[in-house]
Amino acid sequence: TSDPLMKKLKEKKKHAKGRCATCRWLDICAGNFRVRSEAVTGDAWAPDPACYLTDEEIA
Structure with missing residues (x-):
């Protein structure tokens, strides 16, 4: 897709921040x-x- 947001949503694990990352x-x-x-x-x-x-559960 050429839409930047859709591209990020498809690979959202790469863009996760904070404790999610x-x-x-x-x-x-x-x-x-x-x-x-x-x-x-x-x-x-x-x-x-x-x-x-x-x-503790996410570590």
């Missing part, structure tokens, strides 16, 4: 819902604010 479960959830991150933080690539995992 180093989470051992990233291959399973792929950073979860980008629209929720965008709505809450203003950054589509910020960690999903609804992630229920503790820091």
Whole structure:
């Protein structure tokens, strides 16, 4: 696709930030819902604010 946002969404694990970027479960959830991150933080690539995992669980 030529749309930059669509390209990033297809490879969203590469663009994950914060705790998502180093989470051992990233291959399973792929950073979860980008629209929720965008709505809450203003950054589509910020960690999903609804992630229920503790820091110990993602390490």
